[in-house]
Structures are given as structure tokens and as C-alpha cells.
Amino acid sequence: MRMSITAMAGAAVLALANIQPAAAADCGRVTIADMNWASAEFAAYIDKIILETGYGCEVELVPGDTMPTSTSMMEKSEPDIAPELWINAARTALDRAVAEGRLIYAAEILKDGGVEGWWIPEYLAAEHPEIKTVEDALKRKDLFKNPEDPDRGAFYGCPAGWNCQLTTANLFRAYKGEEMGFELIDPGSAAGLDGSISKAYERKQPWIGYYWAPTWILGKYPMVKLDFAVPHDKEHWNSCTALAECDNPKMNSWPKSEVYTVVTPRFAKSSPEGMAYLKKRGWSNKVANEVLAYMSDNQYTGEDGARYFLEKYPELWKNWVSADVAAKVKKAL
Amino acid sequence: MAKIEIENVYKIFGDNPEAALARAMAGEGKDEIHSDTGHTVGLHDITLSMEESKTFVVMGLSGSGKSTLIRHINRLIEPTAGRIVVDGVDVLTLNDADLRQFRRTKMAMVFQRFGLFPHRTVIHNVAYGLEMQGVEKRHRQDKAAEWIETVGLAGYENSYPSQLSGGMQQRVGLARALCGDPEVLLMDEAFSALDPLIRSGMQDQLIELQEKLHKTIVFITHDLDEALKLGDKIAILKDGRLSQVGKPEEILLEPADDYVAAFVRDVNRARVLTVDVVMRPPSLRLTTENIDAALREMQGHRDDFGYVFDGDDFRGVITERHLRRAATTNGNSSVYDLADDSQTVTADSVLEEALPTILQSDTPVAVVNNDGEFRGVVSKRELIRVLTEHREEPDEAAQEPKRTGP
């Protein structure tokens, strides 16, 4: 689903063009890409706060998006840090840049990676412990009743036009959703999909469908990912599951999307302590979801999210830095 | 009892009429109240009584309250104070349903700008009143067709109002009002929007219809000629107050104030006044057949002519000179035969028609009614006075000077 967002970042390129190369002696000035989605936003602010208060860097956030930011980092070494870069979107170019030493993968910021899958609400999973796998769920069209056609079940797919629409549709066929009496519903938009979840959740109704993490939705409305019962078959995925023309889809599961913090070699060289911090820094989707839900609930910015994280999860971030740095950061909060 | 009684009606336009009403009742003028309170006095203490089967005309300049007054009669406007009684029923006491029933059956209205339903054909416009009365469709169509024919629009039944000329549209308006057979016809400047020729045609048609129908008609106009032509009685409004109420000739000959006088100044009296208005009793009635007796009588009188009667029968007019000549030539002929009855005018003809006869005659001309009965005489001098001297009281008319002999 990130791919759809990358399409709309022309403005970010312009913004990047204006940045002066930083004189990055002794940490000095550091630029961090502030991506235009919420999880990357609060990550950027966490880095900003820690690098500024803990390491005395002078941090500037610059707006960014996957493609323009990674291109700019490869070609112009600007900005210094992309805290949350979804590798799949530009894998070949990034891999080559890393191989050529123009970029460095610092660490996986999302330990679980970006996760896509089919989910049911936590309360439903608790109520129906027998539903563990996709196949279990698809046996229960009576449970996931379609309000517009009570004889059938409703499966909320991925909005039309997104890449996940193809994969969801193919997997739906592979797992015989239609034959099991389900209708694959196109929610039309992320808003529609989110709305269907929050409506179900507020009223504790059954729900099954596509979603991804980390997201505020999964933080606010905890859900359980259904097991596809087969490991990711990359070859079939690339030759069928992910394509519009997939005549005979087989059972498969989503790969995990790798999400890395990427830095320029210049930063790694000029600020080895900062680099050490970034190599350790990262969190699980559960934490990310939680922070995102907190942000969304209060309509907070990334900065508020970062402060919330730093206050709520000290045991997590204190492991990333030395004790005195931790004290400095703590004091500054 | 009168058909319609309007008693001490006040109408104040505005949000808080009560306060302004008190001032109006205290006698303050319309302009004063308007500039102080922003309220408009539409009607100020109007009391009128309208006779059954008569045409009552309300006249006044624009803004004088004519439309306001007529709309009180069917309660399209509610008075601020006062009573309106129609056929002994206080209209203001009617509830909604009764009021609708009252409007459906008792009265119908003809409007200055016709007020036709543009989306209905002529026949459906005319049948509207009956439709409101709940008359069954076929019956009301038949009735409407009759009325369309009566007003001379046969063949236009299925036209829409916009396809008709103004005059034709107002005929539709008239037919629509009459079709429900109302007792009272309210006509608010019904003919004002028409050009003079069509207008006078419509007036004639109304008079003709009224001769057959004998409706009680309340007719609004700001045109005195029209008022005089149609009205049995005329009320004149000024700034919401009644200036004068009376018969047409009273208005014309005895205007109550300058406002009325200004109204009547430009009226062509010769066309409006009838002979009976200027006629008076003959100064000398001769009832003898004998010439000498007649001569004697005449010599004892200031006039040198007399009107000869055989009992109640009017035989004609005779002058002193004529009598003398007859006495010398043919002493025993009858005065009855000598009297000249060739020059008479009828009492209800307008002065304009009687004018040539009267002017050509040496003596005041005898006035007779339609059956030939003697009513009085009308003199040249009296006639000229009435036609020229507007503000003089007819009673103070100067005496006809005694004719001097040759």
C-alpha cells in the first residue's frame, strides 16, 4: 500500500532541492527525511529529539517520500537519514547504492517489517478461538454476514486501484472465498475500509478483511492476523499472485516488507555515536500501532507521538543509547 | 337591511398595529403615524353600508386604501378594529372552514391584473369557483362554457390566458367570478388595466349583465367617469379616510371637500348628469282650457309662458304671445290644443343628449319620463349653470328672468 503513496510526492523533490549540504563536523548539522505518513513522522521526531538532546546535533527535518528521498540520498547525499524507508519500493536501486557504498542500511526500524494480511478483530478471535487460519474463517460465512446479502459472507478487500487489490483478489480466489460463499467487497478507499472496521469494532460485530501494519487502525482496533497456512512462495508470488493475469492462483502468503533506516556514509563517518544509536533503534509493530493510534486519537503530530513514545517506552529506548545520553534525553523531555 | 355593513373599520399595517391604532383613533394623520412608528394606516374609521343589488363604487387616488377596503369584505385582509357584516353575519367571527365556505358561495372577486391561473385553460379558469364549491366536473364545465359564451369568448375555451389579449383575459376574470353565481361581486379596479375603448365596452357589458343579474357589486376604481357610469352610490376615500359617500350627482354637484372637488373638476358633466338632476318644477301650470282664463293667469305671473295640463295629462307649453294671437284670431279654441308638446326631453337622458333640444327652445323644456308623464322642466340657464359653475349649490340657482314682451 505504500506504493500508492509514493506516487504523490512531487512536491517533496522540490523541497529537497533547496537544502544546502550540511557541514557535518562533529555531528553538527543533520538532516532527517520527514516522510509524509504517520509512522515515519514520529520516527523522524524520535531521532530528532535524541540526536539533538543526547548527541548535540543540529537537526533539520526535511519533507520526503520514498522515491524522491531515496533518489536524493543516492545522488546528492541529502538528507542524511531516512528513518523509515520501505525497501521494496526501490529495491534494485537501493541495493546497488548500498553495494557501491553510496548508502548504508543502518538497521531494520520495524522489527516485524511491514505486514500485510487478512485480519479479524481481537474480540472475535477471543470469542471464536477455533478461527486461526484463513480457511477456518472462510468456513464461517454465517458469522461474517454481508448486510447487503445475508446469504453470503462479506470479505472487505483492498481498495480498487491499490496493488494489494490484485494480491487480495488472487489470494481470495486461491482460498476459494467465492465458493465458500463470500463476496469480496471493494471498500473504495482507505477511508471506506477504515470506516468498515471502526463501525464493526464500535459495535463488536464480526469483520474480516485486508489490512496492514503498522497503522493507527491496528493500534486502536487491535486485530489478529489470520494464518495463511503456507509460507511465502516468492516465485509463484511474482509470477501469479501479484499480477492481474493470474489464471490459477495457489495458496500463498504475503512476504514481510523490509523497512530500514537508511543513512548516507557521510553521516556514518561524521557521527559514529549517532550511527551506533541508529543501528540499535527499532520497534515492533505493536508499539508502532499503539503510538499511531494515540496520535490519531488525539489528532497529534509526529512530534507529539515521539514525546509520547519517549515517555511511555523508556525501557525500550534506553537500550539504544548510553546511560548518560539517556539521562540527557530524559532531562530534556 | 343592507347587504354589506362596514362598521368603524381601521386597518394598520405593521408589526405592532395596536399602538398605532390608538394614535389613529386619537385622530392623528397617516403621515404623522407613518413617520413616527413606521406603521401605515390603511383604513381610518370606515363606516359604509352597501345595498343589495346595487353597484357601490369606491373611489380614490392610488394608495388611498381602496384595495385594502375591498379585501376586508371577503376577509383577505383582517381589520385592526371594527366589524364587517355580510347578510347579518359578522365575517370576522367565521372560522377557517366557514370562511372558505363563505368565500366559495357568497362572493367572487375580479382583479385589476386579472389574477387568472396561467396553467389552466380558459374553461378551467372559469370553472374554478365551482370546483371550489365541489360541483361535479361535467356540470361545472357546462356552466363554465355558458359563461364563456355570455362574455363573448366562445371558441377560446381551451386557450391559455397567455394566448388572450388583456380585454379577453378580463372577460375570463369576469366569467370566472360570475360562474359560481355569487351574491356579491368584488371588483378591484377590474377595468383599469384595459385601454379606453375595451374598457368602455367592458363597462357596458357589466351594466348589461347587471340589468339581468342584480348582483350586489362593489366596484373599485380611481376613474370618476367610470364611477359615475356604473355606480348607484359612490364612496370617496382619501388616505384611508372616507371623504364623501353619496349618489353620483351628489358627488358631482356637492363635493364635500377640495379633494372630491378636485376629482370632479374635470368630469364632463354633460355626459354624466341626467336631465332629472337639473330639472325643476314648472313655474306656472295652466289647467284651464279657456284662453282668456289662461291669459289672465299668466299676466298675474312673472313668466310669460306656462305648462298646460288637462288634469294630470301634460298637453304642452304655451307662451303669452301665442295666447294673445289665438285670442284675437280664434277666440274660442282650446288652450289644450294650442299648447306645443313637440319639444320634450326624457328624464333619464344625459344632458349631452338633451342639450340641442333645450338650447333651441325659447322656453324651458318639459321633462317627461319614459311613459310620457310630465316630470318637470329644464331651462337653458340652469343647464349652463350646472355645466359650467362647479361649486355652486343648485338650490341657490338664480331665477329665470321674466321675459320681456316685444
Place this chain on the structure above:
Amino acid sequence: MADSNWLIEFPALSRDTLRLLQRSIDETFREFSRSYGQALEDFFEPLLWFMIWFERLLLNAPWWLVIAVIASCAYLASRNWKMTIGVIAAFLAIGIFGMWEDTMRTVSIITVCTLLAIVIGIPIGVMMARYDRAQATITPVLDVMQTMPSFVYLIPVVMLLGIGRVPGVIAVIIYAIPPVIRLTNLGIRLVDKDVLEAANAFGADFKQRLFGVQIPLAMPNIMAGVNQTIMMSLAMVVIASMIGVKGLGQPVLKAITNQYFSMGLFNGLAIVAIAIVFDRVSQAYGHRIQKHRQVGH
């Protein structure tokens, strides 16, 4: 001086107060949705069944029959052969380009929206024309409905009713109903006072005035309102598809996200074609029931 700070900086509510306010509004709405959402869904259920039934009717009927019915509607409304042939051509073209199903779905939802807008909108317009108070209170509501960005009310509608046809119709109607209401109100208020007075003078009651005089004479305005409502509903088709309403909006949305130019163009043109058909036919109908207006002196 701390005291005069408010002169320079706007004395806004503190962030915490604002947040509290937002949270409590959100929470109230959630509470409402929890307590009444189901009742609302039940309330709208008949509408849902009708829409499903109508859509299936259009989808399952043979295409030539549907075209024949639409064409005869167009002919009956307009009494114009040229227009009827145009309508047939438009629908044939839509079929040939493979957009028949989506078009039928869109036609069905637009039809339902239009009917509902008329059934709800005209009485409201009548009420506004009759009571100044109603006009004063409803007009700003209409302003809000027309200017509020659709997404703002899409979210609560979806929270209450989920995604699909009913919330779609509600979203479309919120956006598209104001013209019918406004123009009904306006049309009735513009009815010639003299004509109305004449009806009164002949003892017409409220119903006779309304149905015999006011509505017929307000018809050109009302029809203009209906026409605008249809157009605006069609414009909302794409937005409605964002909450899962099937039809021509979905491919358009897909085309937007993926920049499929030709796909967007075809489906967009199909929407335009439906719009033109609805527009011309409803205008011709409005014109035809106004016979008395066509005859001049």
C-alpha cells in the same frame, strides 16, 4: 508583559482543552453510533432491499429490454424522437465499451437518489416557503450541506451504517438535495401573489392552493432543482464509490490511483453520457408539463 500577550497572539484555547473537546465530540459520536447505529441500519433496511432489488432488476434484465424501457421513458417524457435515438445510441455505446454493468449500477443508484431527493426535498421546500422561520433555520443547514467537503460527513456516515449502498445514497443525497429544496422554496415564493390571492378569494384551502396553484406554477423552478440534483448526484458517484458504492465511480477511482488515462476517460464519459440523458430528458419533461408557457401571444 505577559498580560498583553493576547493582543499579539490569538487567545486560542489551549491544546489540551481543544483535544479534550475533540475527544469528547468523538466519544459522543461513538457512543451514539454504538447505541443507535443498529436501529438506524434497521430503519434503512427497506431502502437497502429496494435498491438491491432495483439494481438486480437492471442487471438481470436483457440489455435490449433495459434500453427499450429507458428509451420509452425518454420518449414519454420528451415526445422527441431525436432525443430518444440519442439515448439509445448512448446506451449502446456504453454497452459496446464494456461498461454496461457499472452503468446499470450507477443508473440504479442515481434513480433512487433522485426519487428520494424529490420525495424528501419537495416537502421541505414547501415547508420553507410556507414558514419564514423554517426558511431561516433550514437555509444555513443547506449551505453547510453544499459546502462541507464530502469526506467530513462520509466518515460519520460510514461509522453509523458501514460501507455500501445506503451510506452511499445518504452521502449523495446530503450533497445533492439542496437544489431541489432551495428551488422548490424559491419557486413557490415566486408564484404570482395575485394568482394566489385569486385562489384564496375563491375559497381554496391549503391543499388546493398547494397542489392546484403553487406547485404547478413553481414547476419550472422545481424541475430545475430536480435537474441540478440529478447532475450533482452523478458528480458524487465517484465520491460515493470511495465508500464502496459499486458503479462507474469505482473504475474512475481506480484510474485515478493508477493513472490509467483511458480507463478514466471511458468511465468518465459514460458518467457524462448518463448525465446528458438524465438532464435532457428531465428538462424536456419539465418543459412539456409547462404547456401554457410555450404559447406566447
